[in-house]
Amino acid sequence: MNQDVEKLWELQSVYTQLADRERQLSVKPESFAVIDREWQSANEEMARLEAQIEVLSKERRRVEGELSDQQELLKKYQGQLMQVKNQQQYAAAWKEIDATRKHVKELEDSALKQMGDIDVIQKQLDDRNAAHADLKARYDEAYAAWQSSLGDLRGEANALKKKAEKIEATLAEGLKREFHRVFKQRQGIAVAPVAAESCSACRSRIRPALSQQLKRGDLVHCEGCHRILYLEKGT
Secondary structure (H helix, E strand, C coil): CCCHHHHHHHHHHHHHHHHHHHHHHCCCCCHHHHHHHHHHHHHHHHHHHHHHHHHHHHHHHHHHHHHHHHHHHHHHHHHHHHHCHHHHHHHHHHHHHHHHHHHHHHHHHHHHHHHHHHHHHHHHHHHHHHHHHHHHHHHHHHHHHHHHHHHHHHHHHHHHHHHHHHHHHCCCCHHHHHHHHHHHHHCCCCCEECCCECCCCCCCCCCCCHHHHHHHHHCCEEECCEEEECCCCCC
């Protein structure tokens, strides 16, 4: 049996076990998932309210800027009213003043409405902030409990990583690159055992000529999925 193929199969087995441990580490238990969803939802809601306040505040600043400009324009028109020389100019000046006053009133009403809208949303945000500290404490407690329960899994995952490193250190550089190339292309399965004269990964039939190569210990790739084939001892 080719020792390199044996090492590749052992490396594949280690990576398969590691993937299982990492999957378990990433899965949130329901006891934490419930508070996590509540935490994420609360943060999203607060971010939404803050964004609304920012939009309204930006619009309020724009309106107040325009209001200031219109108030200055109104003063200008009122000053010009004192300089008119005939009834026609007087009527035209009052028309400008009247239109500007209406615009000023509209801008003042808009600014007041925006202030009221901001106050309402700020109250909602303040209420959520008041409850946020308690929610964060519950979240932190649940998260700490979850992380504490992962101690054994983390230890197993670290041990498997070290084992993989040791195996890879014994492989030729070209062979290691080939393993990782197939591993990356084939969703984490670079080496597949032969079962019933077929590739166990894709079920492609192994031709007799390839079976002979496998029995001689040659490095053989599946003709269907291109994974490295592994023939168990005594097969």
